[in-house]
Amino acid sequence: MADEGLPVIARFEVHRRSYLAPDGTVLRPLPDFASDMSKLLALYRGMVLTRAFDLKAVSLQRTGRLGTYAVSLGQEAVSVGIASAMREEDVLLPSYRDNGTLLWRGTKMEEILLFWGGDERGNLSSGPAHDFPYCIPVGSQAPQAAGVAYAFKLRKEPRVAVCLFGDGATSKGDVWEAMNFAGVHKLPLLFVANNNQWAISVPLKLQTASQTLAQKAIAAGFIGEQVDGNDVIAVRAAAEEAIAQARAGGGPRLIEALTYRLSDHTTADDAARYRPPEEVQTRWKEEPIARLRAYLVSQKAWGKAQEEELAAECQKEIEAAIERYLASSPRAPETMFDHLYAELPRAYASQRGELSRGSDA
């Protein structure tokens, strides 16, 4: 125990943001954008589409038409809320579960399917050309995000890098090194820790003894805020504020979005091996889509007819994308060399030739 007579030289606070209770009732005055019902409806649509797409992707995987896939079930508010606060010219560095973020920013469903279906062309993406592809080695996109943000600062461009990762990633040095550098240089960078409580089978309490993930920003010298990640209004409001601050030169922020992974880690995982189904059942009561729907219904902005119409519209859109995905032509084998270097080194010409002649098969 420290001597009580020693002076306190620093104190820190971590704030938590939420507007909607799990049943959709309003906890505190909503942010300005929420008075525009069309914005809330767009967020709702984005979440519903993401969930419908994810579930369809799983059924494609189960029937052998897609590879391993990471579902974002229950976390749609994080993906969509963050994406909705970004501008086209901002740069996204997503993790492998941020399907809703990519969809919102313009990646086509058939592109996402193509990537998880085993074809690099899926990463060509119709979204912003400067966005990064899914990052699979956990947390390794964080120092890259700092590099992107440094480029913006050096060129005096009013753009922001947005880096998404999970709770597991906060245990890696990558994330800390990136936050530390971002703090030193006040970079235009938003870190988002999607805290879904589980890193495959490892629960948060084995990941860290830290009371919040948000407070990890404090050591790096900037604000960390915890947000109810199942409240899309809270996610968007926190992201808007952080991105505006970053764009104005005010430096980075960390948002810890507290949510829950309702699905298995991926289609290759079986969560029943390590977590009780009762826990999942309880968490279903907090999920983001029902929550926003309850609020919209309470505002008379939504009803059964609209719900059915939206579901049908999403199904139609998804089915059409799946058709395009399944109809995609295979890559010529030799093209595995075509984007290795800007120009194929002559040393590898004969290997490419072997593939194009088909003499490997």
Added chain:
Amino acid sequence: MPELTLVEAINLALARAMEEDANVVVLGEDVGVNGGVFRATVGLQQRFGAERVIDTPLAELLISGLCVGMAAQGLRPVGEIQFMGFLYPCIDQLVNHASRLRNRTQGRLSCPMVLRTPHGGGIRAPEHHSESTEAMLAHIPGLRVVMPSSPERAYGLLLASIRDPDPVVFLEPTRIYRAAKGQVEDTGEALPLDVAFVLRKGRDVTLISWGAVVKETLAAADELAAQSIDAEVIDLATLKPYDEETVVASVTKTGRCVIVHEAARTGGFGAEIAALIAERGLTSLLAPIARVTGYDTVMPLPRLEQRYIPSVARIVAATHKVCEFA
């Protein structure tokens, strides 16, 4: 033409690249005010400012990750890792990201970055400061691995590496940073990557080497010449992708080959060259290929390091054996 040391040639190339292209930034530990622990970046921060010559926190993974992010955004980052023994935290960024960003995105994003680091032993440095693990890097598809062995080639190859549209690991032979001197004019002319340099023409045997030990290889060739053995000496210079044609052409001509590298033998880059010659030049061979390398042990601390690094005597002895084989 001014006579420069190898490290001065590096500095000259960095300054030239920064002058020519505002997208070139230099980052690393102590590269700014201090000018780098070997002074490779001396004067750059004064000339180009702290925004373009960045003293980073002490975090190598970060340096490599920053380079990837900056490069994807169109900058031309040149990161410095203080010693090769500290490069290992960067492997994730090099293998999973830098080398395959272009391929993963089918050309939508690219990664024109350079990661410089001193290579090899012989300067009586502490533990972990004398690594030569280039073969590990040369195994990574999508990367370029370059290692100059003279001030002229350091200048020209570094300029080429910075201008190259793909990621390059640039390994600098620590032992000859100051020992190697040469005439270097600041012409801005790059040397080609992926091309080996024939430093000495010869008929009897091909000696292939790279990095600091090129010096011993050339000295061995001089000694052999006095004994009427006419050795051709090739500085491979770029290990990934490497110049197979120059190697095969030389061995086809001489029929004998000795490969010299400082790194440990097993799985060293010499094994790759020996395999290439076996595949494409076997019928020309008049003798088995010999390798003169570091031993398959950890690089010893300074009291023994000279016994680890290939010596002129070892190269000469191995060459005799190859030349006497009937």
